[in-house]
Amino acid sequence: MERVYNFSAGPAVLPVSVLEQVQAELLSYNGSGMSVMELSHRSSWFQQIIDDAESLLRELMNIPDNYQVLFLQGGASLQFSMIPMNLANRQKVAYVNTGSWSEKAIEEAEKIVGLQVKVVASSKENKFTSVPQIPATSDEFDYLHITTNNTIEGTCYFSAPTNSQVPVIADMSSNILSSEYNVADFGLIYAGAQKNIGPAGLTVVIVREDLIAESKENLPSMLDYQLQAKNGSMYNTPPTFAIYVAKLVFEWIKELGGVAAIEKLNRQKAELLYTYLDKSTLFSSPVEPNSRSLTNIPFVTGNEALDKKFVQEAEKANFVNLKGHRSVGGMRASLYNAFPIEGVQALIEFMQKFAENEGEI
Ligand SMILES: *Cc1c(COP(=O)(O)O)cnc(C)c1O
Secondary structure, rough: OOOEEOOOOOOOOHHHHHHHHHHHHOOOOHHHHOOHOOOOOOOOHHHHHHHHHHHHHHHHOOOOOOEEEEEOOOOOHHHHHHHHHHEEEEEEEEEEOOOOHHHHHHHHHHHHOOOOOEEEEEOOOOOOOOOOOOEEOOOOOOOOOEEEOOOOOOEEEOOOOOOOOEEEEEOOOOOOOOOOOOOOHHEEEEEOOOOOEEEEEEEEEEEEEHHHOOOOOOOOHOHHHHHHHOOOOOOOOOOOOHHHHHHHHHHHHOOOOHHHHHHHHHHHHHHHHHHHHHHHHOOOOOOOOHHOOEEEEEEOOOOHHHHHHHHHHHHHHOEEEEEEOOOOOOOEEOOOOOOHHHHHHHHHHHHHHHHHHEEEE
């Protein structure tokens, strides 16, 4: 069975060794005679899995003890609502607009009755091809929300803003565990799992305990961080299979040497592609060099018909899911942790041949 090079932005490529372990254990997990999918979430088998997943993530991200790690459902998109519902006290919150996902987060916050949502920085004027500088955020706000990696536009903040007087909340859906961040710089970090962690259906939330010390009045139970934390992410049935696969992915990252080692690899992969794009007379990157993402790399030929032809031919050569997001067009190569460097090298060779055939000198 031949595997393709899968450049999907999410759900995305997983490590082959993880998939093989899932396969090997699928019918009987750890001698239980049951699949992980069939285990009770209250069994000691599953309790061990979720405990291991949490402690591995704590170790990989160096998460301080005063942070809770939650395994929730509803995707990153539900966090767009849960964050203001749980963390807005003074009814004023700050957002940075760096693209489609930030805009969705802003839209959901604006639906909270009585909440004033202020966009304190935006790169909309230059079509989100860079990330804006973030001005000092005063304590009139409850929090400052940023998107560390903009999956669709291919831009990234590689560290938290240092001039915020209020907790920084980060949507890290597309670059959690891809490069190092200092968790203590953030009040809350969240990520849908299907890009860099595991299967869809799991959302990871890392939140400073003092921010969720008290449940807000009339908050629906499932949307209450405090209640979820108190119940060890098992207020109801958690996405058990997704948590199990996430645990295997965390083990895989640890074996590779942790996030620092993975970041080094990711930098090599991205550097290869950006270097080629900057050199090519056919393909180019629309993103300003110092805002460029390591995990999502959009590129264009400048000719829509040619972009389409490229995507079609690439697909035939087993380079799949290279079509850019419908909102920006062109192409996008998502190079998450599990994407192999050989795939980047092979893609570049393919692009070179394509360019030659199109008459590139
Ligand atoms: C994919 C993505 C989302 C949406 O994730 P869901 O889990 O599908 O809700 C939100 N933010 C960013 C940055 C993303 O990449």
